[in-house]
Amino acid sequence: MTGKSASGTSRVLRDLRSLRVLLVHPDDQDGQELIAQLQRIGCQVKAFWPPAEKLPDEADLIFLAMRPEFLSMDLPWARRDDVPPIIAVVNYENPTTIEAVLRINAIAVVASPVKSFGLLTSVVLARHLAEARRSREHYVARLEERLAGLRKIAKAKTILMNTRGLSEEDAYKVIREQAMSKRVTTEEIADAVIKANEILGFETKTKAGPTSR
Amino acid sequence: MNALSKEPISVGVLFSETGVTSVIENSERMGTILAAEEINAAGGIEGRELRLVFRDPESRPVCYQALAEKLILEDEVRIILGCYMSSTRKAVIPIVEKWHALLMYPTLYEGFEYSRNVIYTGAAPNQNSVQLAEFMLRTSGSRVFMVGSEYIYPYESNRIMSDLILERGGDKVAEHYLPLNASWDDYLIIAKKIKAFNPDFIFSTVVGDGTALLYRAYQKVGLDPARMPIASLTTCEAEIQQMGAEVAEGHITSAVYFQSVAGEVNARCVQKNKQRFGDGVVTNMCWEAAYFQTHLLANALRQVGTDNVRELLRVLPGSEFAAPQGLVRIDEDNHHTYLRPRIARVNTSGQFDILEEATSWVRPDPYLVDHTLQDWSSRVRLQAQ
Numbered sequence: 001m002t003g004k005s006a007s008g009t010s011r012v013l014r015d016l017r018s019l020r021v022l023l024v025h026p027d028d029q030d031g032q033e034l035i036a037q038l039q040r041i042g043c044q045v046k047a048f049w050p051p052a053e054k055l056p057d058e059a060d061l062i063f064l065a066m067r068p069e070f071l072s073m074d075l076p077w078a079r080r081d082d083v084p085p086i087i088a089v090v091n092y093e094n095p096t097t098i099e100a101v102l103r104i105n106a107i108a109v110v111a112s113p114v115k116s117f118g119l120l121t122s123v124v125l126a127r128h129l130a131e132a133r134r135s136r137e138h139y140v141a142r143l144e145e146r147l148a149g150l151r152k153i154a155k156a157k158t159i160l161m162n163t164r165g166l167s168e169e170d171a172y173k174v175i176r177e178q179a180m181s182k183r184v185t186t187e188e189i190a191d192a193v194i195k196a197n198e199i200l201g202f203e204t205k206t207k208a209g210p211t212s213r
Numbered sequence: 214m215n216a217l218s219k220e221p222i223s224v225g226v227l228f229s230e231t232g233v234t235s236v237i238e239n240s241e242r243m244g245t246i247l248a249a250e251e252i253n254a255a256g257g258i259e260g261r262e263l264r265l266v267f268r269d270p271e272s273r274p275v276c277y278q279a280l281a282e283k284l285i286l287e288d289e290v291r292i293i294l295g296c297y298m299s300s301t302r303k304a305v306i307p308i309v310e311k312w313h314a315l316l317m318y319p320t321l322y323e324g325f326e327y328s329r330n331v332i333y334t335g336a337a338p339n340q341n342s343v344q345l346a347e348f349m350l351r352t353s354g355s356r357v358f359m360v361g362s363e364y365i366y367p368y369e370s371n372r373i374m375s376d377l378i379l380e381r382g383g384d385k386v387a388e389h390y391l392p393l394n395a396s397w398d399d400y401l402i403i404a405k406k407i408k409a410f411n412p413d414f415i416f417s418t419v420v421g422d423g424t425a426l427l428y429r430a431y432q433k434v435g436l437d438p439a440r441m442p443i444a445s446l447t448t449c450e451a452e453i454q455q456m457g458a459e460v461a462e463g464h465i466t467s468a469v470y471f472q473s474v475a476g477e478v479n480a481r482c483v484q485k486n487k488q489r490f491g492d493g494v495v496t497n498m499c500w501e502a503a504y505f506q507t508h509l510l511a512n513a514l515r516q517v518g519t520d521n522v523r524e525l526l527r528v529l530p531g532s533e534f535a536a537p538q539g540l541v542r543i544d545e546d547n548h549h550t551y552l553r554p555r556i557a558r559v560n561t562s563g564q565f566d567i568l569e570e571a572t573s574w575v576r577p578d579p580y581l582v583d584h585t586l587q588d589w590s591s592r593v594r595l596q597a598q
Contacts, residue, residue, distance in 0.1 A: 068365040069363060071368065092326075093325050093326065094323055094325035094365070094369045095325070095372060096368045096372050097365075112307075113307040113310075
């Protein structure tokens with residue numbers, strides 16, 4: 001969901017003024033350049049250094065300086081599902097640094113020395129990609145849920161067909177009618193059928209067994 | 214252009230005279246001075262004196278940055294010779310790029326860099342790390358203990374070394390980093406850990422004053438270089454002098470130059486260096502790069518007749534010089550230098566016995582991610598192991 005309407009400016013662009021940016025960066029020339037340019041753009045900027053295990057504040061976007069002395073530091077917040085998009089600020093381009101950029105799951109990179117030009121595009125692109133990534137993840141989660149539901153219904157149908165001698169079509173009708181009358185989803189009915197069968201199946205088996213305990 | 218005016222050409226020199234890396238940087242300063250005096254004795258740059266403007270950045274990156282800008286703006290130099298640690302080079306690069314000046318950097322480093330405004334005359338990892346890994350795996354074994362100073366060069370060097378050792382089925386038993394100003398006690402703790410882990414060899418990327426502390430701590434806990442040597446890319450004659458030959462003897466270094474390199478050019482330069490700075494003064498890889506890069510610069514200045522950086526960059530890449538290590542050449546594409554890898558062991562007098570050397574120079578490849586042990590196919594063995 002990028003907020004792109006048929007006419008008018010993208011939402012990610014219009015939202016820049018309310019964007020809360022957390023700058024995890026030393027107070028040096030790059031840090032000052034970042035703050036100044038982000039403020040020119042109109043974002044709300046808070047800066048702190050060194051990186052901490054906890055994020056000190058809520059944020060919509062994080063800039064993180066990839067300084068060699070902190071590359072091996074564990075940042076639990078960077079692995080969280082709901083972490084805001086991270087833009088890495090790099091001053092080295094060797095594999096050690098690049099691997100650290102991959103580890104924090106950065107969505108964009110800004111190179112040191114930081115220039116004011118290009119930062120706006122990076123911010124917007126990072127937000128756009130992060131939203132696209134998030135909505136894709138939601139979509140995949142929904143699909144997985146639906147797929148699991150379909151598998152349950154198929155299993156419940158088989159149980160009904162075997163135990164009641166129903167056709168596949170009739171088995172599905174039973175599930176759907178039950179769902180309608182109880183006002184629940186067909187997946188929930190299918191779930192109940194499967195669970196009931198597990199319990200009943202277990203009892204039948206023990207009763208019919210050649211040796212009872 | 215100004216060939217007829219006898220105004221000197223000023224060049225900035227940024228080597229620390231104080232701070233943790235001052236010993237090796239003093240050596241780089243000497244190499245620069247020796248070359249400049251040779252150049253001036255031979256008539257300078259078409260009659261113009263090559264004048265060195267020295268500043269002491271105290272081994273601190275912020276000072277390098279501030280002094281580089283001062284040199285350019287106040288002393289009006291277009292060229293800076295200097296820097297040792299990567300952090301100091303990184304601090305200077307934005308300045309030389311901003312003012313379109315030139316930095317010539319005579320130190321080995323971790324690679325993965327190119328700037329139009331920098332010439333790199335020290336070794337890239339494909340010119341020292343691969344050779345060291347191959348040698349140590351062949352002669353000592355494959356269980357390595359890694360110890361380094363806390364900055365980017367050791368991290369990246371250890372990444373390369375780990376890959377090479379794992380490729381051979383070896384084992385990294387530990388990896389430790391110490392602050393640049395770590396104390397004797399810190400090194401003693403590391404030495405005890407080494408003893409407990411009992412690796413086949415130690416890979417050290419400790420730099421500066423810590424180097425002497427590491428080797429002394431190693432000796433203090435009673436370890437034997439013949440059985441478990443420290444292998445290094447940075448421990449050179451300067452550090453050995455600082456710690457004493459009896460502490461360093463038996464340990465291994467991979468470098469493109471040692472004072473003991475054979476040949477008439479080196480013999481002459483070492484002799485001159487002693488005359489100039491004293492009999493006890495030793496040369497080393499960083500001294501040599503500082504020396505030959507100053508000559509490469511002088512040749513380029515003569516060729517274009519100006520210190521205009523755009524003009525200099527037309528002729529510096531691709532230029533060659535008969536350096537103490539042998540012929541060297543600046544690569545046109547990546548601004549690094551073709552150099553000659555060597556492996557050596559410290560002897561009783563604190564000098565290096567060269568054990569192996571490449572038959573010719575090796576092209577610098579600063580963006581090589583995946584090194585393989587086969588890279589050094591042109592190795593020649595000088596002395597049986």
